Amino acid sequence: MLYPNNNKKIYIKNINYANRGMKLESLINDANHYYNTNNIALIYKKPTPITIGSVNYDKNGKVLTKGYFNTKSTLDYVGIYKGKYMDFDAKSTTSKTSFPLNNLQKHQLEHIEKVIKHGGISFLIIEMNNIIYLLKGTDLILFICNNKRKSIPYNYIKDNGFEIKLKYNPVLDYIKIIDKFY
Amino acid sequence: MLYPNNNKKIYIKNINYANRGMKLESLINDANHYYNTNNIALIYKKPTPITIGSVNYDKNGKVLTKGYFNTKSTLDYVGIYKGKYMDFDAKSTTSKTSFPLNNLQKHQLEHIEKVIKHGGISFLIIEMNNIIYLLKGTDLILFICNNKRKSIPYNYIKDNGFEIKLKYNPVLDYIKIIDKFY
DSSP: OOOTTSOOOOOOOOOOOTTHHHHHHHHHHHHHHHHHHTTSOEEEEOOOOEEEEEEEEETTEEEEEEEEEOSOOOOSEEEEETTEEEEEEEEEOOOSSEEEGGGSOHHHHHHHHHHHHTTOEEEEEEEETTEEEEEEHHHHHHHHHHOOOSEEEHHHHHHHSEEOOOOSSSSSOTHHHHHHHO | OOOTTSOOOOOOOOOOOTTHHHHHHHHHHHHHHHHHHTTSOEEEEOOOOEEEEEEEEETTEEEEEEEEEOSOOOOSEEEEETTEEEEEEEEEOOOSSEEEGGGSOHHHHHHHHHHHHTTOEEEEEEEETTEEEEEEHHHHHHHHHHOOOSEEEHHHHHHHSEEOOOOSSSSSOTHHHHHHHO
16 A cells, blocks of 8 residues: 555654664674574684783682783684684774774784685675675785775775675674685 | 623603693694695684673773683584584593493584584594594494494493594694595
């Protein structure tokens, strides 16, 4: 049935992008939970590396009373998919024109290179302009080797990355993209 | 030249096994460092999962002032070798006759099973009777499925595990054993 004015109205919910980073992380965690419970893959968030300073005991057991954050964390997610080692990170940027490379630390780039060298799968999930892309580690490294820029132009991500189209359950089914090229 | 009494004496240094667990861990860390710097494999110790309670800032930056130890840590080591995902743990026991299974938690066993199911490599490095063995995850699971015992007899480990003979650089070259059966 058509509406009186002959227009089918489609309402799209406004999404609050204030906490984009958190939102992206929770989509990845949901997908990982889905992959894990459905025996598709085993992927988890690496714990934040913390150097233990002092420890105390209370009624609930051991409690850390002083801890230092190591800066040398590698990438956020690690896991196994079809026997392959997978290691990746998620980044969100509010910039519309380019992805700032200071989002990545030198030792993180080295880590990506090493994972690739050992035959593993490494990539970034990038949220930019309300679209989520998967950018292969090799394409990231290639850009950095061939450019002196401090950011990756949006066009490079659009042309070389793969859009992860959101769908129902899991919303961010990034492993579908992995199937395409590995 | 022979000794006067015609016996060649061999002196073996006494090793202090008071801190066995620590010693085994440091041998594994040394091996991982060797594999990493020589581009043989990329294997690292997983950070201890800590739930952040409260955080403060001092002159050195962010400091954790309260943290809780999650009990659900999986296995201690993770990494990549020849493209394959590898996930394992190290255990030391002072018992001479059997390896107590309370060394392993239920969710750790489930984790080993999952890694194997997804085509990864999972195993235990066990130090027992001053010998270091590598016991494949499959042989561990098989024992548990077919036995109601609360410990694995030493003979099972001797017969099904692989002795990792100590040598020079790295001392605990456990990847040599991986090459044999994967």
